[in-house]
Amino acid sequence: MSAPAPARLRLGMALEIKALAAAQRQLAAYLVAGGCAGEVCFRAELVVEEVVMNLIRHARPLGATRAVLCAHCGDGGARLAIEDDGTAFDPLAAPPRPLVGALAGSHEGGFGLHLICRQADMARYTRTDAANRLELDFLARQ
Amino acid sequence: MKYEIAPIGAGASRVVLRGRADAAGVDGIEAELGTRLRETAGHVVVDLADVPFMGSLGIRMLIAIARMAGRRGARIAMTGVQPQVLAVFETMALTDLIPHAPDEAAALALLEG
Numbered sequence: 001m002s003a004p005a006p007a008r009l010r011l012g013m014a015l016e017i018k019a020l021a022a023a024q025r026q027l028a029a030y031l032v033a034g035g036c037a038g039e040v041c042f043r044a045e046l047v048v049e050e051v052v053m054n055l056i057r058h059a060r061p062l063g064a065t066r067a068v069l070c071a072h073c074g075d076g077g078a079r080l081a082i083e084d085d086g087t088a089f090d091p092l093a094a095p096p097r098p099l100v101g102a103l104a105g106s107h108e109g110g111f112g113l114h115l116i117c118r119q120a121d122m123a124r125y126t127r128t129d130a131a132n133r134l135e136l137d138f139l140a141r142q
Numbered sequence: 143m144k145y146e147i148a149p150i151g152a153g154a155s156r157v158v159l160r161g162r163a164d165a166a167g168v169d170g171i172e173a174e175l176g177t178r179l180r181e182t183a184g185h186v187v188v189d190l191a192d193v194p195f196m197g198s199l200g201i202r203m204l205i206a207i208a209r210m211a212g213r214r215g216a217r218i219a220m221t222g223v224q225p226q227v228l229a230v231f232e233t234m235a236l237t238d239l240i241p242h243a244p245d246e247a248a249a250l251a252l253l254e255g
Contacts, residue, residue: 017165017166017169018166020165020166021164021165021166021167024164024165024197038226039226039229042195042226042227042230043230045164045195045197046196046197046198046230049164049165049197049198049199050197050198052165053165053198053199111198111202112198114234115198115201115234118233118234119230119233
């Protein structure tokens with residue numbers, strides 16, 4: 001029998017792919033132990049990867065060094081918050097662009113936001129105390 | 143994650159991906175897989191039966207493979223997509239860009255039809 005999930009998960013990570021992968025594994029284990037459905041775990045991991053990869057690609061070169069991932073479970077769903085110490089940037093401000101046309105284009109600008117908006121049931125950005133904070137809700141869909 | 147590439151007859155290649163297509167998994171194979179695929183000709187069937195998770199980098203890798211095939215006049219299709227992966231592909235409309243089929247024969251029929 002697995003141990004009960006802690007009330008909340010809080011993970012600090014360097015902005016590196018290896019650290020992201022470790023955080024994804026810990027998040028998945030926490031969500032499963034907390035009773036989240038497989039599809040909730042899947043979507044949460046997917047969005048965390050997208051958000052943190054954006055930080056690695058775009059915020060780290062501008063001075064961001066770390067991200068903190070917080071999570072807690074309830075009613076089969078999960079609420080996540082991802083904070084970083086980079087310059088102010090609202091990832092939800094750009095218009096989302098669906099994948100249609102991606103094969104012809106040279107890049108997938110807007111794809112990430114489209115992904116976040118389609119996989120998370122709520123996404124909200126705030127800037128507080130010199131940190132970017134993205135809150136994400138994943139509700140059980142099945 | 144790991145990959146294998148093998149010819150399917152004369153006009154297509156099979157790419158079998160295995161393992162979690164998360165950031166670390168994709169980062170470990172993407173460059174080498176791209177190089178290998180640039181040396182292949184014809185359509186590409188990507189077997190995802192042993193891929194239980196695909197993140198945003200994995201989706202981008204599939205799009206990159208499709209673009210690469212498109213530049214030489216070929217297309218790609220997916221087989222064996224696991225239900226949770228397929229659900230994400232469908233909400234992202236990825237299946238509008240890259241068709242999927244239940245098996246390799248059906249995928250080839252899609253590509254050659």
